[in-house]
Amino acid sequence: MHDSEIDFTPPLALSRRALMRRAAIAAAALPAGGALLEALSGNALAAGADTGTIVLNNYPGWIGKSELAAFAKKYPGDKVKMVTNATSSVAEVILQFKSGNFDVILSDTTDSGQASAAGLLQKLDWSKIPNIKNVSANFRKAYPWGIPTDYGKVGIAYRPDIVGEKITSWHDLWRLAPKFSGRVVFIDLERDCLGSTLKYLGYSSNTTDAKQIDAAKKAVISIKPHLQAFLNTNVGQGLVNGSTAIAMDWDYDVALLKQKQPKIEWVAPTEGMHAYLEGFSVAKNPDHLDVVEKFLNFALDPVQYADFVNTTGTAYMVPSASPHIKKSISTSPILKPSAAVLKRVEFDHYLGAKGTQLFDAAWQEVKAS
Amino acid sequence: MSIRRHPVSALLAFAVLAFLWLPLLAVVVNSFNRDTLMAGWGGATGHWYNLAANDHDVREGLKTTLIIAFASALVSLAVGISGALWWRRAPRRAQAVYDGLVYARIIVPEVVFATALFFLFVHFKFRLGLPAIIIGHSVWNSAYATLIIQARMVGLDPSVEEAAADLGATPWRVFRRVTLHSLMPAIIAAGLLAFTFSFDDVVTSYFLQGTAQSPLPIVLFGLIRFRLTPEVNAIGVLVMLLTVGLMSLAVTMFATAGRLGRSEKRAGFLDMYRR
Amino acid sequence: MFFVVPLVLVAVYSFGSINPVTLDVGFGWTTGNYRAFASTLYLHSLLRSIFLSLGATGACAVLGFSLAYFISRQPPRAQRLLLVAVIVPFWTSFIVRTYSWVDLLQNLGPIDRLAGAIGLTDSHLSVLYTPTAIAIGIIYSYLPLMILPIYVSLERIDASIYNAAADLGATPWRQFRRVVLPLAMPGVIAGCIIVGIPALGEYVIPEILGGGKTLMLGNILANQFQTTGNYPFGSALAVTLMGILMILLFLLRRRQPLQESA
Numbered sequence: 001m002h003d004s005e006i007d008f009t010p011p012l013a014l015s016r017r018a019l020m021r022r023a024a025i026a027a028a029a030l031p032a033g034g035a036l037l038e039a040l041s042g043n044a045l046a047a048g049a050d051t052g053t054i055v056l057n058n059y060p061g062w063i064g065k066s067e068l069a070a071f072a073k074k075y076p077g078d079k080v081k082m083v084t085n086a087t088s089s090v091a092e093v094i095l096q097f098k099s100g101n102f103d104v105i106l107s108d109t110t111d112s113g114q115a116s117a118a119g120l121l122q123k124l125d126w127s128k129i130p131n132i133k134n135v136s137a138n139f140r141k142a143y144p145w146g147i148p149t150d151y152g153k154v155g156i157a158y159r160p161d162i163v164g165e166k167i168t169s170w171h172d173l174w175r176l177a178p179k180f181s182g183r184v185v186f187i188d189l190e191r192d193c194l195g196s197t198l199k200y201l202g203y204s205s206n207t208t209d210a211k212q213i214d215a216a217k218k219a220v221i222s223i224k225p226h227l228q229a230f231l232n233t234n235v236g237q238g239l240v241n242g243s244t245a246i247a248m249d250w251d252y253d254v255a256l257l258k259q260k261q262p263k264i265e266w267v268a269p270t271e272g273m274h275a276y277l278e279g280f281s282v283a284k285n286p287d288h289l290d291v292v293e294k295f296l297n298f299a300l301d302p303v304q305y306a307d308f309v310n311t312t313g314t315a316y317m318v319p320s321a322s323p324h325i326k327k328s329i330s331t332s333p334i335l336k337p338s339a340a341v342l343k344r345v346e347f348d349h350y351l352g353a354k355g356t357q358l359f360d361a362a363w364q365e366v367k368a369s
Numbered sequence: 370m371s372i373r374r375h376p377v378s379a380l381l382a383f384a385v386l387a388f389l390w391l392p393l394l395a396v397v398v399n400s401f402n403r404d405t406l407m408a409g410w411g412g413a414t415g416h417w418y419n420l421a422a423n424d425h426d427v428r429e430g431l432k433t434t435l436i437i438a439f440a441s442a443l444v445s446l447a448v449g450i451s452g453a454l455w456w457r458r459a460p461r462r463a464q465a466v467y468d469g470l471v472y473a474r475i476i477v478p479e480v481v482f483a484t485a486l487f488f489l490f491v492h493f494k495f496r497l498g499l500p501a502i503i504i505g506h507s508v509w510n511s512a513y514a515t516l517i518i519q520a521r522m523v524g525l526d527p528s529v530e531e532a533a534a535d536l537g538a539t540p541w542r543v544f545r546r547v548t549l550h551s552l553m554p555a556i557i558a559a560g561l562l563a564f565t566f567s568f569d570d571v572v573t574s575y576f577l578q579g580t581a582q583s584p585l586p587i588v589l590f591g592l593i594r595f596r597l598t599p600e601v602n603a604i605g606v607l608v609m610l611l612t613v614g615l616m617s618l619a620v621t622m623f624a625t626a627g628r629l630g631r632s633e634k635r636a637g638f639l640d641m642y643r644r
Numbered sequence: 645m646f647f648v649v650p651l652v653l654v655a656v657y658s659f660g661s662i663n664p665v666t667l668d669v670g671f672g673w674t675t676g677n678y679r680a681f682a683s684t685l686y687l688h689s690l691l692r693s694i695f696l697s698l699g700a701t702g703a704c705a706v707l708g709f710s711l712a713y714f715i716s717r718q719p720p721r722a723q724r725l726l727l728v729a730v731i732v733p734f735w736t737s738f739i740v741r742t743y744s745w746v747d748l749l750q751n752l753g754p755i756d757r758l759a760g761a762i763g764l765t766d767s768h769l770s771v772l773y774t775p776t777a778i779a780i781g782i783i784y785s786y787l788p789l790m791i792l793p794i795y796v797s798l799e800r801i802d803a804s805i806y807n808a809a810a811d812l813g814a815t816p817w818r819q820f821r822r823v824v825l826p827l828a829m830p831g832v833i834a835g836c837i838i839v840g841i842p843a844l845g846e847y848v849i850p851e852i853l854g855g856g857k858t859l860m861l862g863n864i865l866a867n868q869f870q871t872t873g874n875y876p877f878g879s880a881l882a883v884t885l886m887g888i889l890m891i892l893l894f895l896l897r898r899r900q901p902l903q904e905s906a
Contacts, residue, residue, distance in 0.1 A: 055580055060426050060591040084426055084591050085575060085583050091873030099491065101580045182770065188856040190871075229773040229855025233593050240406055243751045260406050360872050367859040368689050382714030385707045386729065389787060392744040393733040395754070399747065407747065469890075475837065476889040478845040478862070481882040484869045513838060520834045521796050524827075554799050558792040561731055565788065569738040571848075589739050597743050605740035612735040616728075 052078040052291045054103040056280070057096055060084040062106065064307030071298050078291045080104075088189065088232075090114065090356075096283075097121070103286040104146075104295065108278040110191060112145045113350025115281065121145050122282040128293040131300035139277065139317040142347045147296045148279035150314040153337070153345055154192050156267040157236050157254040158246040169270045170200035173246055174223060181226040183245040185238060188230035190363040191348045193220065195274030196248055205274040205346050208355035217362040221369045230367075239264050252314050255334045266334045272344035393609075400602035407599060417603035427604055430585035431611065437499060437574070437584060438567035441506040445563040446556060448507070449514030453522050454548070474512035482509070483576040490577070497579025505573040510566055514559035521555035568612070686864060686881075693861035696775055697843040700782040704839055705832060707783065708790030712831075713824070715791075716798035727795070730788055742781060742852050749777055749853070773855030781849040786842070790835040797831025798824070833896065841889060861885070 052075075064070075068080050086106045087093060093111040096102055097120040107115065115121050124146065126132055132140065132147060139148045158167050163180065167173060177184050187193050195205030197216040207213065228244060236253050238244025240261040254266045280299065286292050298304055306324030309316045315335045322330050329335055337345075351359065400418070404411025421427055456467055486505050490497055529551075533543045549556075571586045578584065583591075585608065592601055715726045733741070748755050751768040759769050771777055801824065809823050847862030854860075865885075868878030 059594055060588060081580075083580055083583065085578065085587055086591065087870075088594075089871040091869070091871055094873060095487075099579075101497070188851070224857070227855075227857065230857060231855065234406075234597055237406060238750075241409060241752055257406070260404070356872075364859070364864070364867070367856065367863070378710060378714055381707075381710040385711040385787070386726075388707070388784070389730060389733050392741045392748065392784070393736060395744045395748050396736055396740055399744070469894075472837075472890065472893045473886070476841050476886050476893070478865055478882055478885070479842075480845075480847075480866045480869045481878065484875065484878075516834050516838065517793050517796060520793055520830045521800065523830055524797070524800050555796050558727075558796050561727075562789065562792055565731060565734050568735065571738070586737055586739060589737050593739065593743070601740055602744075605736040608737060609732065609735045613732055 052288050053081055054079075054286065054288055054291050054295065055101065056080050056082045056295075057086050057102040057105045058082050058084060059086045059106060062086070062312055064304055065311050067299070067304050067307050070304065070307075071295060074298065075291075075294055078288075078294065080291075080295055094118065094120070097281075100283070102283055103288070103292055104280045104282055106149070106278060107146075107281045108276050108348070109143060110276075110348050110350050112143070112279075112281045114356075116145055117350060117352075120284055122284045122286060122289070122292075124282060124296075125293070128290075129297045129300070131297045134300050134302060134305070134318045134320050136317050136319060138342075142277050143279050146279050146281035147300055148277055148317060149299070149308065150279075150312070150316060151275055151277040151347070152250040152252055152315060153268070153273045153275040154187060154196050154248060154250060155254070155273050156246065156269055157239055157249045157257065157264055158267065159239055159242060159263055160265050161263055162242055162245045167246070167265075167267050169267075170196065171271070173248070173269075174200065174219070176246065177223050177226040180245040182228050183238070183243065184223070184226055185228050185235060185244050185247040185249075186220075186223075186230050187235055187248050187250075188232040190359055192250075192274060192276070193230070193248070193366075194359060194363060195346075195348060199269070199272045199274055199346070202271060205272075206349045206351060206355075208351050208358065210358055213358045213362050217366055220366045224366070224369060236264070251334050252312075255329075255332055256313060258334070259328075268337060268341045268344070270344075272346060273341075275345045275347050277347040396602045396605050400599055400606050402599045402602075405598055407597070407602075417599040418607065420600050421603040421607055424600075424604075426583075426588050427585070429582045430588035431608060433499065433582045434568055434585040435612075435615070437502050437506065438564045440503045441510050441567040442560050442563040444503065444507040445510035445514045446560050448511035449518050449559055450552070450556065452511070452515050453518040454544075456519065457522060471512045471515050474509050475516070477509075479509070479570075479572045483573040486573075487576040497577055498581035501577040501579070502574050502581075502584070505577050506563075506567045506570060510563040513566070514563055517559040517562065518552060518555045521552055525551055689859045689864060690861050692858070693844060696779060696858075696860065697782065697846065698840060700779045701786075701836055701840040701843055703779070704783045704786055704790045705794075705836055708787055708835060709794055709828070709832065711787075712791045712794035712798055713828075715795055716801070723799075727792075730791055734788055738785070738848075742785070742849060745777070745781055745784065745853055746772060749780070772853070773857060775854065775858055777853040778850050778858060778860075781853040782843050782846060785849065786839040789838045793834040793838060794828060794831040797828045797834075801827050837893065837896075844885075844889075 063082065068082060072079050083102070087096075090111055093105065093107055094115060096105055097107075097115045097118075112121065129147070135148060139151070142148070156167055156170070156173055160166065162183075163176060165176075167176070173184070187196075191205075194213070194216050197219050198205045198207060198212065201212070201215055201219060203209075203212045203216070228238070236244070236247045236249040236257050239247055239257060251266070254264065258264050258266070280296060282289075282292055282296075299308070300318065302318060302321040303324055305316070305318045306321040309321065309325050309329060313329060313335075316325070316329075350356075399407050401413045401415065402411055403414040403416070452467065452471075456464055459467065483505065486501075486508075487497075489495075490501055495501065525548075530543050530547050533547050534540070538546070569586055570584070571590060574584045575587055578587070585604075589601060589604065592598075592604075711730070715723055715730075718726060747753055749769075749772040750756065751770060751772065753772075755771075756769045771780075805823060805827075809818075845862040845865060847860060847866040850856075850858050850860045850863060861881075865878060865881055868874045868881065
């Protein structure tokens with residue numbers, strides 16, 4: 001009986017001394033280890049100001065496969081360190097601009113618009129970035145703060161064999177939703193979803209009119225009972241096996257899905273489309289502005305830009321890069337729409353404080369209903 | 370008829386265990402799926418593992434995450450054990466305050482705490498990065514550790530320790546041989562929990578990482594921004610295997626040390642009866 | 645201490661105001677944030693969150709207990725093995741696991757097909773993107789947290805107690821109710837706290853498994869801090885939530901020592 005109390009032999013012989021020792025080592029090692037790790041990973045911002053390394057915040061894999069290596073090769077001594085915590089949340093992007101940790105940040109028109117209004121962006125000297133002329137004029141105009149890199153339109157994808165008729169407009173989607181209740185998917189992003197709805201109602205997707213925004217809100221709420229889900233990843237996936245019949249989806253997603261399931265059709269609705277436009281913006285007062293300028297210029301070089309497009313499969317905006325881009329992308333009617341379709345595309349803008357609040361409130365109500 | 374052999378409880382237990390493993394099996398199966406979209410079964414391939422193992426972001430992210438998780442578990446255990454021990458003999462009021470602090474750490478929503486800590490660090494120009502993340506994790510991990518260890522400690526019989534002390538063992542010896550041993554299941558449980566939490570954490574790590582290499586969960590989040598591929602599943606499996614490997618290594622090391630010290634310990638126990 | 649100061653900051657923020665453009669927080673002293681919270685929109689989501697999370701916690705407790713109990717009754721070697729078996733699936737990433745549930749629960753997915761095959765239902769289960777799916781996700785994600793504390797509590801019950809109770813003629817159910825359950829209570833309570841509270845603030849699972857259709861408290865909170873950047877409002881929400889929880893916890897804690905002595 002006594003044995004059961006004494007014989008506590010556990011598998012781990014952690015004596016108190018060993019524990020304290022370990023804790024002390026850990027406590028002492030933390031700052032040392034942290035600093036060592038940062039040094040090893042090449043974070044030379046605070047140290048060596050002569051090494052010319054800039055920090056780029058981006059999505060993982062959202063850059064040409066060999067782009068960064070090619071840059072380092074072309075400009076010896078200059079390096080781009082890519083950190084991958086880009087986000088689609090406005091607040092987080094603004095914080096990233098404010099933090100001073102990043103030089104170049106992937107940011108869309110709305111985020112850059114707000115950052116610019118808040119005085120967080122570096123004004124660029126375009127004479128130092130001559131390759132900007134490679135970008136089509138309308139995209140340049142829409143993204144004046146930095147270099148635009150890619151865009152994505154929000155349209156409709158559906159299975160004609162399941163739906164049984166042709167869809168050409170947002171009106172068709174709203175009409176058919178009750179018939180395919182539970183098999184309709186919307187995008188789970190405020191601007192994309194409400195923006196498309198505004199297009200459906202015939203308004204601008206960048207309106208700040210409270211009544212219009214309210215109408216859009218009501219329209220989404222009215223269709224919500226028939227929605228399968230609001231998704232922000234794998235949005236159109238259900239279309240492949242038919243569990244989804246109609247989806248509000250981005251062009252590049254549909255292009256990829258079509259390769260797997262040819263029965264999927266893409267629609268550029270007649271009322272028009274909302275689109276995002278993103279690019280690289282520069283935070284105020286970077287340490288090595290000249291390296292930043294060199295990088296931005298480098299990224300728009302036709303060969304490098306083509307590398308980016310081929311790696312990501314996104315819709316693009318540098319015509320001179322076409323010869324280097326995969327045929328499946330450059331000849332895709334989805335990704336490279338006709339001029340007529342492009343005219344109906346509206347990129348999102350920063351709506352100002354009031355407008356943003358209206359949209360936010362409307363979106364919350366949609367989600368809460 | 371003792372309840373111990375009741376078949377119903379065994380059946381239920383295995384059902385729960387199966388429930389726990391079901392997604393894991395799905396992940397493993399899908400990691401071999403040739404179909405990029407995983408819309409169905411596209412045939413088997415090891416291609417994704419190749420991709421995952423060679424992905425630089427993934428490798429660095431895993432390294433970072435492991436360091437953070439281990440460090441945070443250690444710190445949390447240290448805080449948890451010492452705190453629980455102090456608490457046992459502390460005056461009533463101090464106990465209440467301590468409990469308050471422990472609970473408060475648990476009920477603060479992670480996103481709130483992470484943001485607040487972020488602002489704090491930025492304000493005092495404290496460098497963001499791995500140390501910051503470890504601190505952040507340890508704050509709430511130590512609370513969980515404390516709770517678990519306390520739950521165990523509440524049921525401990527103080528008379529064993531008193532007996533040991535009466536027989537001439539130093540407080541140190543009492544702690545080492547008696548207290549720590551009886552707390553061991555709780556310590557193991559708490560350590561495992563802290564490690565697992567840190568390992569999977571996204572929110573705190575996101576806010577406090579600065580420009581340091583992103584921990585693995587954040588890398589994964591970014592990878593699935595548009596689409597979930599079998600590669601992500603492959604990463605999940607690889608990560609799990611690696612962690613299991615590391616854990617077994619750690620346990621074997623400790624076990625060997627324990628066994629080596631075992632005979633010494635038996636004799637040592639007798640020491641308590643001598644002087 | 646690293647903990648108290650951020651909390652104070654949060655409390656201070658909750659009385660501040662936000663510049664929506666620069667996201668700088670102005671330190672005015674206004675209760676506007678708290679007033680905004682009282683609108684019906686948020687109260688409705690708060691209630692839904694509470695019911696869903698508490699329900700999931702309860703289910704988690706029942707399931708967790710049965711497994712923890714089983715483990716504690718095994719020889720030490722098997723115990724360790726089983727504990728490892730409980731934890732190992734959670735060393736895959738949270739994201740990977742949760743999305744795996746999407747795959748499993750979807751119509752035409754494995755579970756749906758199984759249910760159809762054994763004749764459980766005529767049409768599809770349609771469980772994905774519903775609150776049920778969210779509950780399953782929460783239960784799943786928090787099971788280890790529930791199992792570990794309960795196991796720790798159960799493990800220290802001496803085997804002889806069971807034998808004694810049996811010898812004295814108690815039925816298995818009686819043994820369980822009068823002996824096991826009270827002794828395991830500290831662990832169960834600890835488990836419910838550890839699970840229930842984060843479950844209230846969960847927002848990732850409702851987004852992924854709920855299809856973004858069910859707005860829960862966690863979503864609102866996270867939204868303020870991550871998307872809209874309205875830190876003062878978010879802080880006010882957080883302070884309110886934490887206040888309520890603190891009160892509940894202290895009431896709970898008061899009861900516990902009494903149970904121990906019994």
